[in-house]
Amino acid sequence: MNSVKTYTLFTDHDVYLFKEGRHYKLYSKFGAHSVEKDGVQGVYFSVWAPNAKKVSIIGDFNNWNHKDHILFPRWDGSGIWEGFIDELPWGTLYKYAIETARGEILEKSDPYALSWEQNIQAASLVSTTWYEWNDKEWMESRWKKNSLQAPISVYELHLGSWIRDEEDPKRFLNYRDIANKLVPYINEMGFTHVEFMPVMEYPYDPSWGYQVTGFYAATSRFGSPQDLMFLIDELHKNNIGVILDWVPSHFPGDANGLYRFDGSHLYEHEDPRKGFHPDWKSHIFNYGRNEVKSFLISNAMFWLDRYHADGLRVDAVTSMLHLDYSRNEGDWEPNIYGGNVNLEAKAFLQEFNTAVYKEFGDSIITIAEESSDFPMLTKPVHDGGVGFGMKWMMGWMHDTLDYFKEDFVNRKYHHHKLTFASMYMYNENYMMPLSHDEVVHGKASLIYKMKGDEWQKFANLRTLYVYMYTHPGAKLLFMGDEFGQTSEWNFTQSLDWHLLKYPVHKGLHNLVKKLNNLYKTESAFYENQFEKNGFEWIEADDLENSVYVYLRKGKRRDDVLMTVLNLAPKILDYKIKISSGTHWEVIFNSDEAEYSGSGVEAEILEEKYEGENQKFMTIKLPPLAGIILRQKKDKKYKLHRIKYKR
Known part of the structure; x- marks a missing residue:
């Protein structure tokens, strides 16, 4: 006997917008929602699986039996399955058991779940994003802090390795414990924003969060959704903005994830030339599918809405925009005009930027991590641009680090590596990134990229920072670079905070504090930072x-x-x-x-x-x-x- 009752949160208009690719609040419809039916509290479930023969809810409440709680398909051909189950408590573990057209039974976690278990085949949890926020003052005035005419100095960090439990270095700190340490530190250092490497749920630690499985779930490594909200709330109460890394470019092929969700290529593009990423061995979203666009843009809205994020740094935009990215000749198919631009991905990014700026205005900012010379990324969509607020200035970063690696006697032959950026620095709204990517995989820490003896290395790095902070554009510095971390970044352990006992490291630390203060107080450094x-x-x-x-x-x-x-x-x-x-x-x-x-x-x-x-x-x-x-x-x-x- 089926123990699921009929129920819906969808109106006909919701379904219409979803199918048109223009429903941007799907998190209020899909997933697991605590509701009341006929005076009984329970949970409403809904999932998109248009090619499934049958969908049921399995979990710890029914011993993972896929025959007892079968969802109902909507009559409208939308591919949405839904239903209500009585008296399920918060924290209930569940998955969708999806019977495919071929008769397979796939056990899938909920794409819209707000919490996931922390293991390789993680189930979803019935959860909530309810939280009593205390950042009204920040939210009402944050447009001033995100303005292109305001100082924006970003501290990029990985929550799992910024700092760990001192008594047990293998143990992650909770979001709340991190807040107690991070907020005073950012206040001391003078950064205006923090940027968190992905906080969305991911199974594989070495991916640093960039192989996302739970796009709507704050990773449970560091606590609950409310714990992350507390961290963001505390930062806001101290006038510190929060930028989240967002990954709409790809997803892993985990059995419980989005890949072949209903037995078909539902979220990923079915053509492997467009749907499989050869570098990351992951799957690329089908940006031409309306329901997928609704999923992704709703996800961006979710983090800006429910978690009060002040901005999204969009990862791997170059790979999204180029059909030939990391592919050999013959391994990619040109667009209808014979070029290498992924027109569907470009249109998606334009829709994403248009939607979030329409919803939140100039109180938020979107930032593209993009390494090519793709034109007009930060120009308005109505003028033919892609609509981002800023773009990472990757050319400046590469030229600058190449210069500072040079011997002193050779620098005259590379002099214009430091002047070249002025040839294009007003083509886009740029953020200058010295990010995590520059201090891993054998590239050496920033201090060991510098030439000379110890004194010269630190003098070089101090001067590099002066150059960055006085150059037009917003700033980004990865954790540890502010005090001269000597080893490459290691995501499995805390930063080497003990280095601050040594004068050269403490001196560099003091310099970054001073530069942040000058950047914020000297209006000549920021008022016209994007003007010629x-x-x-x-x-x-x-x-x-x-x-x-x-x-x-x-x-x-x-x-x-x-x-x-x-x-x-x-x-x-x-x-x-x-x-x-x-x-x-x-x-x-x-x-x-x-x-x-x-x-x-x-x-x-x-x-x-x-x-x-x-x-x-x-x-x-x-x-x-x-x-x-x-x-x-x-x-x-x-x-x-x-x-x-x-």
Whole structure:
């Protein structure tokens, strides 16, 4: 006898939008929901399995028997199966037993489940995302923090290895324990945002979370959904934004996951040239299928809505947009125009960006991890763009790290690796990433990418950070890089926090704090960070001395900062042309003893005119150092800040 009763949360309009690919709140319909029927509390289940012969609920409540609790198929041909079961408590384990057209019985976890077990064949749990939030003030004003005219300095971290239990280093901390340590640390360091590597449920630790199985479930490694919400809530209460890594590019072939969900290629593209990823041995979503688009865009909405995320960093966008990504000739099929762009994936990303910005406005931000020169990623969809708020500046990252790996005597031959980004830095809205990908798989930690002895390595890295923080664009630094983690990132253990006992590491730590503070307080660094009038080269071609000089400009005419980088291990008395009538003061020097530098003072030796209206400033430059100068305000002019309009 079937113990499932008829029930539905779907209206005809819900089904219509789902089939059209325009239902963006499917998490309120699909999955397991606690509801009341005829005065009895129970759980409503619904799942999409259009090619199934039969779907039943199995779990610890019926000894995993697929014959007792059979769902009802909807009459409308939508492929939705649904039903109500009396008196199931929170925490009930369940799966869908799906009988395929060939008679197989597949045991699948719920694609919309809010919690999963933590094991390789994990079942779903009847759960809830109810939480009493305390971040109203943040939510109402966060548009200011996510504005392109605001400082955005991101600390990227992996929750499983940022810090672990001190008494048992193999044990993960709970989200709440992490909150107690992370919030004061981010406040101390001055970052404006954190970015969590994927928190969606995943079975395989070495994937770092990028092989997602439970797209709507916060990973139970670190606690419950409410525990993660507490962590985000505490960050918000301390004016810290939260960006989540989101992976709509692929999923693993686990037996309990999305692959061959109802015995057919339901979520993945059936053509392996489009549906299988050769690098990651995973499966690629069918972006041309409307129901799949509804699933994915609803998932993005879910994390922004239920978990109050302030942004999504979209992983592996390059692989999504290119049909020939990591494929040899003959292993991919051109689009209808003969090109290599995946038109369905592009259209999906445009729909995703349009939908989330329509729902949340400028209070959130989407960020593309994209490494090619794909055009107009951060331009509006209505102008033909893809609609992202920002894009990772991968070219800047590669050129910069390549330069700092060079011997000092060879740097003059690679001088323009540090100037090349200025040729394209306003083509998109860029975030400069020094991310986890740069400190794994034999690439070495950032400190060991630097040339020279120990002092020179740290001096180089300090100057690299000065370059990053004073360059146009938002900033991202991976955990451990702020104090000079010496070993490559190891996801199985905590960062080497003991290094902060050593002066060179503590000095680097102090420098990052100071740079975050300068970035947030000096408006010339952020007001025009995505505008062409916010940057000007003063000296870009001094190959022999390895010196770079540039200006950053705010909205006020007199709001100007100068950065001077000396990337040679020698002290220079350096002459710089400056505007007539201007005066300058040094406000930062990476060579100060506070940062474990050599303590050489960056002092202005003289300012004088040479010829008619040709003014020069001579300044002592410490070795391997970055200095920042502020233009002194001229009392002759009464200048007003241009009011920023939202």
